[in-house]
Amino acid sequence: MSRLPVEKKVLSENDRIAAGLRERFLAQQLLCLNFISSPGAGKTSLLERTLERLSPSERVALLTGDIQTDNDAKRLARFGFPVKQITTGGTCHLDARMIERALADWPLDSLDTLLIENVGNLVCPSSYDLGEAAKVVVLSVAEGEDKPLKYPAIFFKAGLLILNKTDLLPYVSFDLGKARAYALQVHPGMEIIELSCKTGAGLDDWMNWLARRRESGRAEKA
Amino acid sequence: MHELSIANSILEAVRKERERLNGARVSKVGVRIGELAGVDPEALSFGFEVLVKGTDLEPLALEIESTSRRHECSQCKHVFTVVDYRLDCPACGAKETRCIGGDELELAYLEVEEP
Numbered sequence: 001m002s003r004l005p006v007e008k009k010v011l012s013e014n015d016r017i018a019a020g021l022r023e024r025f026l027a028q029q030l031l032c033l034n035f036i037s038s039p040g041a042g043k044t045s046l047l048e049r050t051l052e053r054l055s056p057s058e059r060v061a062l063l064t065g066d067i068q069t070d071n072d073a074k075r076l077a078r079f080g081f082p083v084k085q086i087t088t089g090g091t092c093h094l095d096a097r098m099i100e101r102a103l104a105d106w107p108l109d110s111l112d113t114l115l116i117e118n119v120g121n122l123v124c125p126s127s128y129d130l131g132e133a134a135k136v137v138v139l140s141v142a143e144g145e146d147k148p149l150k151y152p153a154i155f156f157k158a159g160l161l162i163l164n165k166t167d168l169l170p171y172v173s174f175d176l177g178k179a180r181a182y183a184l185q186v187h188p189g190m191e192i193i194e195l196s197c198k199t200g201a202g203l204d205d206w207m208n209w210l211a212r213r214r215e216s217g218r219a220e221k222a
Numbered sequence: 223m224h225e226l227s228i229a230n231s232i233l234e235a236v237r238k239e240r241e242r243l244n245g246a247r248v249s250k251v252g253v254r255i256g257e258l259a260g261v262d263p264e265a266l267s268f269g270f271e272v273l274v275k276g277t278d279l280e281p282l283a284l285e286i287e288s289t290s291r292r293h294e295c296s297q298c299k300h301v302f303t304v305v306d307y308r309l310d311c312p313a314c315g316a317k318e319t320r321c322i323g324g325d326e327l328e329l330a331y332l333e334v335e336e337p
Contacts, residue, residue: 001249001333001334001335001336002333002334002336003331003332003333003334004243004331004332004333004334005330005331006235006239006329006330006331006332007328007329007330008235008328008329009327009328009329010228010231010232010235010253010327010328010329011228011231011327012235013231013234014231091224091227092224093224093227095227123224123260124224124227124260126260127224127228127259127260127261127327128224149307151260152257152258152260153258153259153260153325154260156258156321156325157258157325185307185309186307188309
């Protein structure tokens with residue numbers, strides 16, 4: 001019996017495909033964002049509010065993942081941007097191969113922004129790199145403010161935290177200060193934006209963040 | 223519950239390594255899982271047991287090494303394990319420390335029977 005060291009990532013196959021996607025995105029100056037949250041935190045609503053604020057001439061497309069139904073793709077298609085549904089049929093997360101397949105017949109070179117809505121799940125999607133420039137985690141104030149401590153993986157890996165449904169703050173016991181502090185404990189320096197998709201409060205901050213990231217993607221290449 | 227997918231990735235990786243080792247008999251696979259990896263070791267062990275049953279790899283044991291979050295102080299370069307999200311340097315008290323580990327999801331070793 002002998003013990004052989006193997007220093008290798010368990011998800012090296014996923015990481016290999018994700019690295020290929022990231023290379024393609026960079027070459028085309030395309031900004032790819034991966035939206036992750038528990039079910040019902042407001043990923044689809046945030047994307048709806050985002051699309052309605054963009055001019056139809058913007059080169060933005062969306063992939064949306066769900067275990068079943070194409071309800072989200074239908075909601076998002078109303079805004080005239082290309083949308084594709086990925087139905088995982090039971091799998092609790094998107095992986096890089098699903099993205100690669102979905103993009104196979106997609107006019108990727110005509111885009112500068114790809115928004116990926118992951119399956120509603122705060123745990124599993126955090127393990128799978130999709131080639132994105134950043135993960136965006138959405139947490140609603142209808143949830144517990146200690147989510148960052150309970151699910152550190154995604155808050156550690158995400159570049160931006162969106163605290164959604166701030167219009168509900170008067171009716172729930174969610175402590176915004178604590179939520180921010182917990183997120184910063186897990187991920188020092190994490191960017192945080194508070195907003196309400198319902199009232200529109202704070203959406204400008206998000207749109208500015210997105211515009212900056214889209215701009216810096218183009219600048220990086222130039 | 224993505225531990226089943228991850229267990230499957232481990233089996234695939236073992237198969238690949240076994241090919242590299244010219245079909246050697248692998249009796250155990252060791253994986254390293256960090257506390258920031260978002261993977262539950264118990265669920266992974268359970269998924270692994272279910273998946274390996276009846277395959278060409280059976281009997282194959284899984285050993286999981288759990289790793290903690292580690293930080294390095296940007297001032298005194300002290301490396302420490304983070305407990306209860308206390309990120310300040312325990313040696314010099316500096317506030318600014320950098321995460322250098324704890325999100326591992328890696329194959330660590332294979333135990334192979336000599337031919």
